[in-house]
Amino acid sequence: MPLEVPENPIGGERLGECGLVLPSNAQKLPDSITAQSWLIADMGSGAVLAAYDPHGRQRPASVIKVLLAMVVAKELAADATVTANADDIAQECTCVGLRNGAEYTVEQLLQALVMASGNDVAHALARRLGGLPSAIRKMNALAMELGALDTRAVTPSGLDAPGTSTSAYDVALIFRAAMKYPDFAKAVVTQRIDFPAASGVGTVPVINDNKLLGTYEGALGGKSGFTDDAQHTFVGAAERDGRQLVVVLLRGQQQPVRLIDQAAKLLDYGFELPTGEPVGRLVDGAPQTKKKTVEPRPTPTSAAVGEVAESKDTRNTAMSTAFGTVGGPITAVAGLGVVLAFLMYLRNRRAKAARAARAAAQQSN
Template identity: 55%
Template sequence: MSTRMTRRDRRPRSLAAAALAAGLIGASALTLSPAALAAPAPDTPTPFTTPDTDSCPNKTNPPPPIDTSEVPEPGAVAPAPLPVPSSPIGGAELGDCGLVLPDKAPPVPADISATAWTIADLDTGRVLAAKDPHGRYRPASTIKVLLATVALRSLDLNKVVTATQDDANADGTRVGIGPGGHYSNKQLMQALLMCSGNDAAHAIATQLGGEQATIGKMNDLAKRLHALDTRAATPSGLDGPGMSVSAYDLAALFREAMTIPTFAEIVHTQQVDFPGYPADPQVPGDTDRPGFVIANDNRLLFDYDGDLGGKTGYTDDARQTFVTAAERNGHRLVVTLLKGDVLPIRPPEQAARLLDYGFALPLDASVGTLPSATGTSANSGVALASPPPHDTPDATEPRESHHDSWGTITIIGGLVLVIGLVIAGWSLAGRSRR
């Protein structure tokens, strides 16, 4: 068992079992940590106060770790904190560390234990409300949203790869990939996003050039998206030196990922068949593992009307993390939660309350904006940024002027021809009279 994540390996299960499991946790694992198991049930009277962030305790770094997961490898040095921009990304109001609400907004929902959160419009990018939006926290498995965005724009989804023992041995949560098993990249993406499989993350990162190369690509994309509070330290979300994200950044990363149709399809999928793998020839009596059904870890996909999908996360240091989106009356909102807990209500229920709150705000409510999406999705061909005007020859003004000049020449030529015919007619008439 990993010292970084107190979760058992994932086992195949039915949709009903997955829904039950999702109802018991708000993270990307089927079992709770010892701390969570020791906590009283949500209906037990327990004093509760929303964590106070008014003094900006996490402006430069996430809270101190509680284990050794972020200790650098021997000979390595822990990375310095990410620079804090001189002007808050998204607008001045988002530089506040406490509650950031639009004018005349009603009180925020009670019982939100997440230390930081953001509500934003998935289409316009308007940030509707937030708490400590740029405070830095650990993402846990929600960073797989960033990994998926990189992978979906780089890998052939129809390509079939053979899993290795290293994939199967990945630390933390595993979907159940086996050595010698054959998996398409789309199936690996389903395991990554629906079941938070770190074994799938390892197989994907291997194709992207290995762990360090993949981390570099993830961080490059975060910078291009102006997610300047974000630094991946592992592809899967396991805690590592320098790992960081903010509630604002997580909303921006999810918004970018949702522009890729395959991503939106997978996170909205409730269940799917997943392949098994062959017996180990070196183990006497070993037998082939049959395929099984995997179900989505996001319980709001089952419980919240209009939920579009999302991503769960949990580590001992990150605590409960969550991102999800929903649509109501033609509006799509995204909600992010960081450093939450299962008390007084579980993270999916907290997210549902914040979604309800966001949908009830006026349509023009805003405290800032998410950065504009950039680039182009290689898989979907969807332009993520509006092209400048007259970006093609067919739409340029010179071409239109050229067309007009030909029209003028045609008119003049026609007049000359008519005059010539009239003169010729007079000449013929004169000859006839003579």
């Protein structure tokens, strides 16, 4: 079933708009932005600076691995171990190259997950979290806790599946929260690690696939993705003059310019925007549903000072409360039954008395 749409847009009323959401004094947007949904936000304050269809629901592809990585960083120790199996290796790749029966640390797998987007690694970590259904439940529970109400993970890796959903707003929200975990923040900015080779002999290099690293000044890391349904997706962050911005692009194309270059243009645009007029805000948690409360009712009275107030029979009030509008007719029927039973009892007694009188008269004759 489709995810429920909140009555009020999460992050502010303007974020419910389906087109461009810009401050009043914004400069012209850069050309060649192909993403059907995008957002720029301040990582520190959570202020949303500009967006396009921020709550438009799209497929996430591998950017959903940020959510999985956060669950892993939250629940598993870095030195805990995971033994790869045949199911991990059989995943639809992109794959890092695990070896059946080989043992890996959570730190190694988390780095490979974030840096090289290994679907085999995502499957192995999901098993370590209690199995795929358990891992998916944990991912979705964490998304709900954060306030990412457009997001539903169906696979741990972001491979297309019915019901998979996210939004540019949610991806920014999730990435901002994930960057607070040191293990994740370290993995997304790492450019290369040596990983155990699938052959069992030596190591192979794992290279970070985020092209902003090393090409965009102040890049803090990010995650890209692609599937047939999602098309190209990206989330990344950068720092300039003490400000850290996150940018998200969903359902983008690589033409006329690469999506990573579109992300760089939007980051430049965001750093030039004034800080005093945000169009919304990344929330710090899911909005709490207000519980309905019953107003206290004063005891009714029409008595003047010095008079005794007329009171109701509390037994009748209790009876009315207990039985309500449905119980009234039932009670009436039950009462009628009692009366009829009593009349039958009297009739039987009279019949017995008459029979006894006739018997006595026959004996006397």
